[in-house]
Amino acid sequence: MITQYYIWDQVTNIKAFDRDHRSSALHLVDNVIRLVVPFTINYLLIFYIIFECICNAFAELTRFADREFYSDWWNSCSFDEFSRKWNKPVHHFLLKHVYASTISSYGVSRSAAAIMTLFLSSLVHELLMVIVTRKLRLYLFLAQMTQLPLTYIGRSKLFKTRPALANDSGSAYSLR
Numbered sequence: 001m002i003t004q005y006y007i008w009d010q011v012t013n014i015k016a017f018d019r020d021h022r023s024s025a026l027h028l029v030d031n032v033i034r035l036v037v038p039f040t041i042n043y044l045l046i047f048y049i050i051f052e053c054i055c056n057a058f059a060e061l062t063r064f065a066d067r068e069f070y071s072d073w074w075n076s077c078s079f080d081e082f083s084r085k086w087n088k089p090v091h092h093f094l095l096k097h098v099y100a101s102t103i104s105s106y107g108v109s110r111s112a113a114a115i116m117t118l119f120l121s122s123l124v125h126e127l128l129m130v131i132v133t134r135k136l137r138l139y140l141f142l143a144q145m146t147q148l149p150l151t152y153i154g155r156s157k158l159f160k161t162r163p164a165l166a167n168d169s170g171s172a173y174s175l176r
Contacts, residue, residue, distance in 0.1 A: 006038035055089075077163060078154040079147055094121055118148055 010031050051069045059067055073086035084091050094117050102113040122144040129140050159165055 003038075003042060007035060007042070010035050010038075051087075078159065079150040080154065083147060083151075090121075115148060118145065 013031060055069045056067060058064070068088055070088055071085035073082055076082035076085055098120055099113050099117045102108055102116055103110065108116070122141045125144060126136075126138065126141040130136050153159070
């Protein structure tokens with residue numbers, strides 16, 4: 001309902017102005033601002049459906065005891081903390097089966113293993129989006145690959161000495 005009545009109307013409004021070549025930067029900003037609340041509501045609803053309903057239903061059916069599918073990602077102060085907290089099963093899987101295995105099997109450094117793990121994770125997420133949408137766009141892949149430089153920036157002295165700035169940047173990234 002939110003998508004149909006709020007998001008779709010704004011998207012068609014943007015497309016109509018683009019066709020008429022009358023769109024301006026102010027019009028685009030206005031439409032983006034109008035989309036922030038519906039997109040946030042959709043994001044939270046999808047998060048709830050996946051992590052509270054679907055994951056718990058599968059956990060109940062399989063008698064999976066550890067029901068901690070996410071941690072307090074909304075309080076993240078850095079990009080790497082957000083990545084660790086928002087999807088714990090995927091994080092633990094990648095940590096154990098990709099990151100640690102890459103270090104032990106191939107003898108690469110921790111940094112190289114982190115890059116390879118993020119690259120593999122980004123490829124799999126993009127593959128899932130290609131399967132769902134039947135289009136290769138690479139938006140998700142590129143957005144995920146920005147995590148690595150943002151993690152290094154987040155570990156810099158600028159963010160370590162200013163926790164409020166780190167918290168704000170972590171919150172901004174979670175809205176991507």
